[in-house]
Amino acid sequence: MMEPLTGEDLEFLGESLEEGPTSEELRAAKEVITSFLRAIKNYGFYPENHPACQKSVTTAAGRLDTFFKNHDKLRFDVEMVRLLFRGEVVHHGERDEGNLGLLLFRDGIQWLEFRKGLAIEEINGLIRIVNKYREATEDAEGDLVTALWEADFPHLKYKAIDVYWEAEPLIDLSVLRVREEETQDIDLDKEEPEQEILPPPKESPLWKLTAEEMRQLREMIHEEEKRDTLQDVLDMLLIVLHDQRNEEDLSTLLDFLQDEFQHTLAQREFLFALELLTALYESRQAFKAKKPWALPLLHKFFLGISSPQVLGVLSQSWPSLDMLDAEQMTLLRQVLLLLPAESMLALGPMLLQLRSSSARREFMEIIAIQAKRDIGPLKRLLRRPEVFMVQRLVNVLGTLKNKESTLLLLKMVGHSSERVRDLALRFLVARNLGPEILEKLFPLIDDTSDSVRQVMFEYLGRRRSERAEGLLLDYMQQGQFRHNDREQVLACFRALGRCGSSRSVPVLQAVLMGQGWMPGFGRSIHRQGAAISLMELGNDEAKEILEKASRSLSPPIRRAYRKAAQEEK
Secondary structure, three states, rough: OOOOHHHHHOOOOOOOOOOOOOOOHHHHHHHHHHHHHHHHHHHOOOOOHHHHHHHHHHHHHHHHHHHHHHOOEEEEEEOOOOOEEEOOEEEOOOOOOOOHHHHHHHEEEEEEEEEOOOOHHHHHHHHHHHHHHHOOOOOOOOOOOHHHHOOOOOEEEEEEEEEEHHHOOOHHHHHHHHOOHHHHHOOOOOOOOOOOOOOOOOOOHOOOOOOHHHHHHHHHHHHOOOOOOOHHHHHHHHHHHHOOOOOOHHHHHHHHHHHHHHHHHHEEEEEHHHHHHHHHHHHHHHHHHHHHHHHHHHHHHHHOOHHHHHHHHHHHOHHHHOOOHHHHHHHHHHHHHOOHHHHHHHHHHHHOOOOOOOHHHHHHHHHHHHHHHHHHHHHHHHHHOOOHHHHHHHHHHOOOOHHHHHHHHHHOOOOOOOHHHHHHHHHHHHOOOOOHHHHHHHHHOOOOOOHOOOOOHHHHHOOHHHHHHHHHHHHHHOOOOOOOHHHHHHHHHHHHHHHHHHHHHHHHHHHHHHHOOOOOOOOOHHHHHHHHHHHHHHHHEEEEEHHHHHHOHHHHHHHHHHHHHHHHH
C-alpha cells in the first residue's frame, strides 16, 4: 500500500515540476557543495579549532548566505554517488567513503535541505557529524541519521528511510526445509529450553591468525599509516581556485591558502608546500588567458607568503632546522626558490640564527639565486644594522659576477665594520676591474684597518700599471701619509716598485742618493723604501743605481741599501 504523501513531499513535488535552475542558480548551488566538501576534508585533516577548519566553515556559510539572498531554501536530492539540484547534477564522486552523496545515500537520506536563517553553529555541527560518520564501521555507535535527529538543527531538513529494511532481500524459506524424517519426532506442543549460543573456545583456530594473515595485516596497517592525501587536497584546492568568479571570493580563498602555506612550513611539511606552490604557478599561467583580473591578487598572494610574517615560522623551527636531512633541505630549497625575490628580506636575518654551516650555506645560495633575479631586496638588507648578517651577505655579493654586485661592493668598502670593508675589498680586487674602479679604491691605502691597507697595497702592486704608478707617485710626493709609520712607508715604495716603470726611476734615485727629499717620515726610512722599490722594479736603470748605492761613500746610503737587501730576502 502506498504511503500517504507528507506536506514536505507535496511541497517537493511542486518544486520538481518547476523549470530547471538558471545557470546562476546552478553555479551558486555548486559553490555551496564545493565549500561543504572542502570543509569536510579539512575536518578530516585538522582539529576542529584549526584555522583551516574555521575558515572553511565561514566560507561555506558565506556561500549559503549568497544563495539565500534570492531564495528561502536549498534542497539537494541524493542519488547513490550524486547530488542533484532541481534535477541537475551538482556533485558526482567515486564509490568511496569520501563521497558525500554516497555517505548520505548509505544512511538512507533521500534529500537534504538548507533553509534561510541557517546559523554557522548549525553548519559547524553538520560538518562535525558528517566527518564522524563518513567511514562506515561495524562498531560505530549510531549512524548519521540518528545523529542528525538528536542534533535537531532548526534550519536543516532531510528525509530518510530505513535502508536496512528496504535493502534486505526476502528470506528464502526453502533453505530452511528439513528432511521429513527429522520432523517426525518433533513435538510442537512441547517447549524446549532456550539454547545459549556460545563463541568458539579461545584455543580454537578461529581465534588465531596465520603467519600470512599477520603479514597482510601489518601491510594493511603500514599502508594506512603512510596513505598520502596530498594529491586529494591539491586537487580540491585547484578545483575551488579555478571556480572563483570574483575578486572578493578569490581574495578570501588566497588568504586561506596563505595561512595553510605558513602552517605547512611550521610543521616542516615541505613536500606539501612545494606541490602547492607548483600548482599555484600553473594556475597563474591559466589565469593569464582566462581570468586576467585575478593576476594582481595572485601577485599579492606570492608577496604575502614571502614576507617575514609568513616565512618567520621557519625561525621558530630552530635548532631543528639546523638538523634537516638532505632530502628535507632539498625540498625546502625548492620551496624557497619558487618565492619572489622579496623573500630575501625574511631569509637574510635567518642567517644570524643558523648554526649549521651546511644549512647556512644553503640559505646563502638561495639568496644569491634570488638576487640574480632582482638585487633590490639585497640592497635593502645591506643597509641593515646587523653587522654579522651584512658580513654574510657580502659573501653572497662576492659570488655574483655582474655590474650591480660590483657597485654594491664598492659601497660596502665604506662600511663602518672593518670586517665588512675587508671582505668587500677582497672580492673587488679579485675581479678584472677598470682603472676608474682603482681610483675609487685608492684612498683605502689610508684605511684604519691594517688588513684593508695590506690588501690594497697588494692589489696596487699586482702588475705593471701606469695608473697605479701615477697614483702612488702623487701620493708619496705629497707626503700625506695618514699612517706615517715604517710599515706604511715601505709598503708604498714596495707597491710602486712592483707596478712602476722607468718613469719612477729618477724619483727613486733622488730619494735614495739624498738628492731629493720626500716630506713626512724620517729620511732613512725613505732611503730604504726607495732601495726596495728599485729592487722590485728590477730593470737595468734600477740595477745600476743600486750598484752605486752599495759602493757609496755615504754611510746612510750604504746602510739603506743593506737594510733593503735584508728586507727583500
